[in-house]
Amino acid sequence: MLSHLKALEAESIHIIREVAAEFERPVMLYSIGKDSSVMVRLAQKAFYPATIPFPLLHVDTTFKFREMIEFRDRFACEIGARLIVHTNRAAIAEGANPFTLGTRKCCSLLKTRALLDALQEGGFDAAFGGARRDEEKSRAKERVYSFRDAFGQWDPKNQRPELWNLFNSRVNQGESIRVFPLSNWTELDVWRYIDEEDIPVVPLYFAKPRAMVVRGESLIPVEHDVPLLPGEQPQMVMCRMRSLGCTPCTGAIRSEADTVPKIIEEMLRFRRSERENRVIDHDQEGSMEIKKREGYF
Amino acid sequence: MELLRFSTAGSVDDGKSTLIGRLLHDSGGAYEDQIAAVKKASRNGMDFSLLTDGLRAEREQGITIDVAYRYFSTPRRKFIIADTPGHEQYTRNMATGASTADLAVVLVDARHGVLQQSRRHAYIAWLLGIPRIVVAVNKMDLVDYRREIFDSVRAEFDSFSAQLGAVKPYYIPLSALCGDNVVNPSAHMPWYDGKSLLRYLEEAPVADGASAGPLRFPVQYVIRPDQDFRGYAGQVASGVARPGEEVLILPSGRTSRVKSVVTWDGNLQAAAPPMSVTVCLEDEIDISRGDMLVSAVEPPHAARRLEATVVWMAAKPLAPGRGYILKHTTRQVRATVRAIRHRVDMDNLAHHPAGELRLNDIGAVTIETHHALFFDPYLQNRATGSFILIDPLTSETAGAGMIAGPCADDCHTGPVTGDERVARYGHPGLAIWLDGSLQTARTLERKLFDLGCAVCVFDGEAETVTSAASAARDAGLIAVCVATDNIPPDLSPGRLVHLKDHEALHIDLEKLLEANSRSFIGGDGI
Ligand SMILES: Nc1nc2c(ncn2[C@@H]2O[C@H](COP(=O)(O)OP(=O)(O)O)[C@@H](O)[C@H]2O)c(=O)[nH]1
Numbered sequence: 056m057l058s059h060l061k062a063l064e065a066e067s068i069h070i071i072r073e074v075a076a077e078f079e080r081p082v083m084l085y086s087i088g089k090d091s092s093v094m095v096r097l098a099q100k101a102f103y104p105a106t107i108p109f110p111l112l113h114v115d116t117t118f119k120f121r122e123m124i125e126f127r128d129r130f131a132c133e134i135g136a137r138l139i140v141h142t143n144r145a146a147i148a149e150g151a152n153p154f155t156l157g158t159r160k161c162c163s164l165l166k167t168r169a170l171l172d173a174l175q176e177g178g179f180d181a182a183f184g185g186a187r188r189d190e191e192k193s194r195a196k197e198r199v200y201s202f203r204d205a206f207g208q209w210d211p212k213n214q215r216p217e218l219w220n221l222f223n224s225r226v227n228q229g230e231s232i233r234v235f236p237l238s239n240w241t242e243l244d245v246w247r248y249i250d251e252e253d254i255p256v257v258p259l260y261f262a263k264p265r266a267m268v269v270r271g272e273s274l275i276p277v278e279h280d281v282p283l284l285p286g287e288q289p290q291m292v293m294c295r296m297r298s299l300g301c302t303p304c305t306g307a308i309r310s311e312a313d314t315v316p317k318i319i320e321e322m323l324r325f326r327r328s329e330r331e332n333r334v335i336d337h338d339q340e341g342s343m344e345i346k347k348r349e350g351y352f
Numbered sequence: 353m354e355l356l357r358f359s360t361a362g363s364v365d366d367g368k369s370t371l372i373g374r375l376l377h378d379s380g381g382a383y384e385d386q387i388a389a390v391k392k393a394s395r396n397g398m399d400f401s402l403l404t405d406g407l408r409a410e411r412e413q414g415i416t417i418d419v420a421y422r423y424f425s426t427p428r429r430k431f432i433i434a435d436t437p438g439h440e441q442y443t444r445n446m447a448t449g450a451s452t453a454d455l456a457v458v459l460v461d462a463r464h465g466v467l468q469q470s471r472r473h474a475y476i477a478w479l480l481g482i483p484r485i486v487v488a489v490n491k492m493d494l495v496d497y498r499r500e501i502f503d504s505v506r507a508e509f510d511s512f513s514a515q516l517g518a519v520k521p522y523y524i525p526l527s528a529l530c531g532d533n534v535v536n537p538s539a540h541m542p543w544y545d546g547k548s549l550l551r552y553l554e555e556a557p558v559a560d561g562a563s564a565g566p567l568r569f570p571v572q573y574v575i576r577p578d579q580d581f582r583g584y585a586g587q588v589a590s591g592v593a594r595p596g597e598e599v600l601i602l603p604s605g606r607t608s609r610v611k612s613v614v615t616w617d618g619n620l621q622a623a624a625p626p627m628s629v630t631v632c633l634e635d636e637i638d639i640s641r642g643d644m645l646v647s648a649v650e651p652p653h654a655a656r657r658l659e660a661t662v663v664w665m666a667a668k669p670l671a672p673g674r675g676y677i678l679k680h681t682t683r684q685v686r687a688t689v690r691a692i693r694h695r696v697d698m699d700n701l702a703h704h705p706a707g708e709l710r711l712n713d714i715g716a717v718t719i720e721t722h723h724a725l726f727f728d729p730y731l732q733n734r735a736t737g738s739f740i741l742i743d744p745l746t747s748e749t750a751g752a753g754m755i756a757g758p759c760a761d762d763c764h765t766g767p768v769t770g771d772e773r774v775a776r777y778g779h780p781g782l783a784i785w786l787d788g789s790l791q792t793a794r795t796l797e798r799k800l801f802d803l804g805c806a807v808c809v810f811d812g813e814a815e816t817v818t819s820a821a822s823a824a825r826d827a828g829l830i831a832v833c834v835a836t837d838n839i840p841p842d843l844s845p846g847r848l849v850h851l852k853d854h855e856a857l858h859i860d861l862e863k864l865l866e867a868n869s870r871s872f873i874g875g876d877g878i
Pocket of ligand 1: 362363364365366367368369370371490491492493494526527528529530
């Protein structure tokens, strides 16, 4: 009897192959995080012994952790994948940044707008994303194929019922889809798969002493000259990142887990929603919902 | 750890959200911060339904409700719940949730017993081929945990599922609110010695029947990194792919042997459902997406005309004659719904004639596809027995189909045979050389035509008449030949009759058709 990870793997590989077979120009969004690292490994498996027949795309807000960028470039060339990096240069030039703009506006410029432009430029009609349904309640009903209009926007009314493993890949003029091969995976499944397959992940996930600004309950990474409140001093804190976003929006958590098995064990003990300390979701009730309607993942 | 997918169905307020919330909470599935948030929000004590209230909140806002997928796991198993609303308007969502389920949990409120709705939920679970059904008799705390109430629900439900011909459900008396028999056994129902719901979910065998069936391997993608590797990638639908095994390739009909079963983690000695692998064959055969590698011993049906049950999912109704795109395994073909046999009344399973099928209707139809499909009846093989219908204009997924079998009458594939022609025209092919005028030939044609024959006249030089007439005869038609140059057509014997002008006017069809290259020159004609 197949283990649950092998069953999930088989389903995800099936989805990736269906999209590669039925869409003109797919692209796989690679956000360097743990989920997309698993997704890239599944793509490698889907087409082995050939290489992945579509490019990876990283939407770089320029506010990522330095370690993420180094890891990204090394990983992409190691697996021989074509990597496209896209940044919303115009917005950056006009000074868009998370500190002053607030997460909602900053994300819509540096993530959503950048993503839509990149998809437009590349003429991509299917974009793989590592989003999972159990990350957040409003995603419980998200399809595996998420249909987007010409502006990349999501409308609940024109999503399609998905039965068996039969996916309707017909798109109308100008439409495209976002595809979520990890829909049925949980965070625990992802880490267990990383452990079993020893998939390389950004070291930020592992605990070590890091310079942090302690602000109430949150630990804010000292990078990209984060503005300090009066009297605040960076401190060395034994901590790690639960999920990777832009540095100002990703809180660290105090932890001793410096290996994947320890991370898994901590999660079983901890069971705190990974979304809880990613600031993106707290800005506004249902902010993920709003962002999806605007075309974000 | 194994993976079990189950669907849940229940009418409004039967306690489904509470039950799922309780399962998530007691099994440690719900995240702690969500539990803390819910504690704050629940008025008195823990309102478990708030953990999964996504559906209820949306019900109030009338948003199109869908299938919500929830996840939890125990040390033994990972579970995927397809939570579907119970309202009858949402048949399409229930069918969607049920389509991938290994097991269905049907909720019944102990106070109300088996309602129309519960029958509908059980019917859809059976229709979608869910191998195992659990009937959760909820709110036992509101009926003082009385055994006879549970027994009466079971008796009523048993008779209904017997009527369906479905497997006998497993019954569990529980209280989602108080937690009796959900995760932990109940202290209030000593008379019940069965399993708690969670224990049953942990121990129910996961559908592994698929690997026992004959090999069905739909080709998804051809992998050719260079000249020396050619592999067919796909997910094993049923049976087991093994190196050395003979396979039949459809549609080409050629056979070959599996050379290797390739994966990133090394070559395998066997690949069973639902594994995604890449199969290499010993022979260089032109195979592409949409083809299927199957057991040479037990091939699937191959037909263009099918009988199927369809769940209609689009606002625009299904009407006979309308064309759709049909997706089956990895094939997309054009298809036309030839007839609607009947619509199913889901309250009493009666069949009603129907001119069309509307949103959320279920009906039996005859479908004709442009190219043959290679399929097994759905109840034998959900992967090769299922299809979706796509509206060619709006691209929406308009319907979901479950194949019953090839359509009963004239269902053949491959070239048309002589017998099929005789059955169709009511007579064998025949060539009549008429030693007479074109006028007589036309009269004879009219006579035979009115007798129901498929007949045509060929006149011209012997040579042209010969080739046309022999082709027509082979096609099962009656060819009346008149040679202008009066040279008899050079037709091979067999099914050839030579008539004089006068004879042609009073022929006896029976005798004519019995004729077998005998000439009929004689007083009585034929
Ligand atoms: N007494 C009792 N009430 C229950 C039980 N399960 C659910 N309820 C209540 O029934 C109502 C409907 O429950 P809910 O889970 O929202 O039903 P749903 O519409 O099927 O999701 C709520 O007030 C629940 O507290 C039960 O086992 N016993």
